Amino acid sequence: MRLPVIHGVIRRRILVNFRVDPEVMQAQLPSRFTPKLQGNHAIAGVCLIRLEAIRPRLLPAFTGISSENAAHRVAVLWEADAGEKKEGVFIPRRDTGSLMNHLAGGRIFPGEHHRAVFNVCEDGKQIDFRMRSVDGSVSVRVSGHIGGTIPSSSCFSTLEKASSFFEPGSLGYSVTSEAGRLDGVELRTKSWRVESLDVKEVYSSYFSDPTRFPRGSVEFDCALIMRNLEHEWHSAEDFYT
Secondary structure (H helix, E strand, O other), rough: OOOOOOEEEEEEEEEEEEEHHHHHHHHOOOOEEEOOOOOOOEEEEEEEEEEEEEOOOOHHHHHHHEEEEEEEEEEEEEEEEHHHHHHHHHEEEEEEOOHHHHHOOOOEEEEOOOOEEEEEEEEOOOEEEEEEEOOOEEEEEEEEEEOOOOOOOOOOOOOOHHHHOOOOOOOOEEEEEHHHHEEEEEEEOOOOOOEEEEEEEEEEOOOOOOOOOOOEEEEEEEEEEEEEEEEEEEEEEEEEO
């Protein structure tokens, strides 16, 4: 049984974004998905999110739990059964520092989570983020200064255009241990406001893997950050590829 609504606060959410050759990206997606393009690029990345006071909606905040989490994600489009055009994100992997999330993910709430170790230093102006999965297969590093504008090399000409690209992607489908079935979850925020993260260092073992992304097929684009947002997670119907 799944909890219908999970409530809490997004204390910090970083979207580390890469622009990817669309054909390379398509080869790694379930066949029902196609990449959502910005210009001539598919957009993929890692969502690094600190959640606080996470609990069923009817329970008081003090009963909630906090956790650091990471989700590798791809902006995608697909056609629903009735022919309706939909958009959201495909999530090939989730990692968490929370034993509860690891045990309950895919059971009580959507999304199977791998265990990982997180080291985060932040002071409201700068952030240094490190994550390594316990199984050793995934690591992420990002550090930077909050604020400023997105890089001139980005495929998004303004921060506002980057924000508009990601805002509709609230519905996510995660890989599960059951072949062909994806767990669905929808993120609903009380507001939507992003800032730029001026990145000094960025690394993702996933996007640096040449067996997935041949040389020249992927480049860092930009990083965005959201802070202090009330939100809810709503279960969505499973998606079959």
